[in-house]
Amino acid sequence: MSRSTSTRRAPILAIYATVVFAFIYLPIVVLILYSFNRDGVGGFPPSHLTLDWYRQLFTDGPIWDSVLNSLLVASGAVALSLTVGLLAALALDRASFPGKALFRRLVLLPLILPGIITGLSLLMFVVLSGAQLSLFTVFLGHGTALISVAxxxxxxxxxxxxxxQEEASLDLGATPWQTFWRITLPNLRLALVAAGLLIFTLSMDEIAVTFFLIGRDNTLPLEIWGRLRRGITPEINAVSTLVFAVSVVLIIVWYRIRMRSVGTEAQQLPERP
Amino acid sequence: MSSAPILQPTSADANAPLLEVRAIAKRFGTRDVLKNISLNIASGELLTLLGESGSGKTTLLRLIAGFEQPTAGEIWMSGERLDVLPPYKRRVNTVFQNYALFPHLHVRDNVAYGLRVQSVPKNEIAGRVDDALKMVKMVEFAGARPSRLSGGQQQRIALARALVNRPQLLLLDEPLSALDASLRKQMQSELKALQREIGITFLFVTHDQEEAMALSDRIALLRDGALEQVASPREIYAHPATAYTAEFIGQTNLLRGEICRSIATCGVLRWPLEEADAPARFSLRPEAIRLCPDGRRQTNEVKFRASVRQQIYGGASELLEVDCGADQLLRVRLPACGPLTGEHDFVFSIADAIRVAD
Known part of the structure; x- marks a missing residue:
């Protein structure tokens, strides 16, 4: 019964899926195409392919400054959110304390909170504390907002x-501290790398929180956004294409690492008595 | 933990137990997992904690290792209070049920782990790891990852990893349960030989009574968190204290009856017994019953007539189920006797009917 229903529905479902995917990915394809189009934006289909926009991009100082800023912020955010996130995860997994359920929800809250709320509240906090807005405040914003992901x-x-394994380590004479560094952390390394990649990617293209906390130095997404107000330039298409390519690579690596950690677990399960 | 070379403690009193479990109780929530356990383990002994799953044997092991805290009672080892120390300060090592080898370390580094974290000098570590690997015959696997080893090999590495620290007491948590039957038998005899050779005290947890009988100097039988009986395998088999013990260790016939005016009566069986009048239960091992072809019994024997209901051939011996009348069935183990049918006379010695508590 259900099989025949699904066969009958299949063509409609296929068309529907194609339309949705086209809606999502066609603009990206167009963007990539235009980044190679000599006439820049407009003139479809592209008549002459060129790498001029990429050449122009590589000599554009402000763009590369913003890329460097984004890399700095993302690296810092990875370090901060992984450190704090690891401690929070350990507390959630190992400790039992009053208010644990509330703690769990509070830690995970930024995951569903709109970035605009997080950004606004962080801005108010920075202003109240009398600090200057700078890359450092952006780093703090990303780092804290992404703790929930970590x-x-x-x-x-x-x-x-x-x-x-941790019990075995204690049994063999290792202190809890030694056990953490020698057993717990190495066992977590796949999860750490996967979380790090994910957070790095999220931080690289973060706009909402960044927008509230940015000082004089732009991150790459804000630099692009700023230039867009003066009209779309083919150079922007070029840099967006590069960002897209790097993101795709990072996501694939992240996914593979994640599958590998899940996969090894699936292999080990049947061996358990 | 001190990094000084460790010597076996010289106890002033040679008869003092290595480990004393004093009135230990453990409660998880509202469940009493262990109730008032007191148990001594002598130095060099191989003692088995035997019991069904849920009897509390693993919990007792974990209390001694330090992974759980007792609700009441104390544990002492060589004159030192153990239960207040964290696991890493106890001269106790454990072989875990699933071995718990470190997957990210090679076999050699797994074995060296305990020595490294206790800052044993490097040159000493190499020698001791080699010795430990030799002892379990795994030298050629020193560079392998644990995941590449078979169950039996992982078992040996887990043993070497524990013994390299020269513990006073080695705890083994059902270490053979994951192995297949033939390998298990082989590891049993190897474990026993190894224990003799190195003289370290073993506390062995198992639910397999045959394994316990084969390995142990003494067996401590646990039932619902309480000790049922602690004795040598021979003693616990020949003189089970309770009906539970008699049935758990080997096969037996449990006879229910009463003692009245110095006569014990269990169904159709009766024999003289100089004990106070009371209801009573007896354990009568199947092999204590013999055929009595000439129909004549000694004065200290009980004779009965029974018909053979079932006969199971077992090579060297045969197991019969016989009906003594009034639906009283007994199991009888005879040396190979050929097919047997119909009614026969059987005898058993009065001394073999062991009175057991409920």
Whole structure:
């Protein structure tokens, strides 16, 4: 019964899916195409392909400054959110304390909170504390907003790890501190790399929170946004294409690492008595 | 933990137990997992904690290792209170049920782990790791990852990793349960030989009574968190204290009856017994019953007539189920006797009917 229904529905579903995917990806394809179009934006289909816009891009100082700023902020955000997120994940997995359920929800809240709320509240905090808006405040904003991502990813990693190994370490004379560095952390390394990549990618193209906290130095997304107010230039298409390519690579690496950690777990399960 | 070379402690009193479990109780929530356990383990002994799953044997092991805290009671080892120390300060090592080898370390580094974290000098570590690998015959696997080893090999590495630290007491949590039957038998005899050779005290947890009988100097039988009986395998088999013990260790016939005016009566069986009048239960091992072809019994024997209901051939011996009348069935183990049918006379010695508590 259900099989025949699904066969009958299949063509409609296929068309629907194609339309949705086209809606999402066609603009990206057009953007990539235009980045190679000699006539820049407009003139479809592109008549003459060229790498001129990329050449222009590589000599554009402000763009590269903003790329460097974004890399700095993203690296810092990865370090900050992984450190704090690991501690939070450990607390959620290992400790039992009053208010744990509330703590869990509070930690995960930024995941569903609109970026505009997070950004606005962080801006108010920075202004009240009398600090100057700068890349450092952007780094703090990204780092704290992404703690929830780090916590969920690392908590999942901790849940999968074998507690008997930590007991074995203590049993063999290692202190809890030694056990953390020699057993817990190495066992988490896949989850750490996966979470790090994800956070890096999210931070690289973050706009909402950044918008409120930015000082004089732009990150790449804000630099692009700023230039767009003066009209779309083919150079923007070129840089967007590069960002897209790097993001795709990072997401694929992240996904593979994640699958590998899940895959090894699936292999180990049947061996358990 | 001190990094000084560790010597076996010389106890002033040679008979003092290595480990003393004093009135230990453990409660998880509202469940009493262990109730008032007191148990001594002598130095060099191989003691088995035997019990069904849920009897509390693994919990007792984890209390001694330090992974759980007792609700009441104390644990002492060589004159030192153990239960207040964290696991890493106890001269106790564990072989875990699923081995818990470190997957990211090679076999050699797994074995060296305990020595490294305790800052044993490097040149000493190499020698001790080699010795430990030799002891379990795994030298050629030193560079392998644990995931590449078979279950039996992982088991050996887990053993070497624990023993390299020269513990006073080695805890083994059902270490053979993941192995197949033939490998299990082989590891049993290897474990026993190894324990003799190195003289380290073993506390072995298992639910397999045959394994317990084969390995142990003494067996501590746990039931619902309480000790049912602690004795040598021979003693616990020949003189089970309770009906539970008699049935758990080997096969037996549990006879229910009463003692009245110095006569024990269990169904159709009766024999003289100089004990106070009371209801009573007896354990009578199947092999204590013999055929009595000439129909004549000694004065200290009980004779009965029974018909053979079922006969199971077992090579060296045969197991019969016989009906003594009034639906009283007994199991009888005879040396290979050929097919047997119809009614026969059987005897058993009165001394073999062991009175057991409920």
């Amino acid at each position: 916590t969920t990813e690392l908590f999942a990693g901790l849940q999968k790890s074998d507690r008997a």
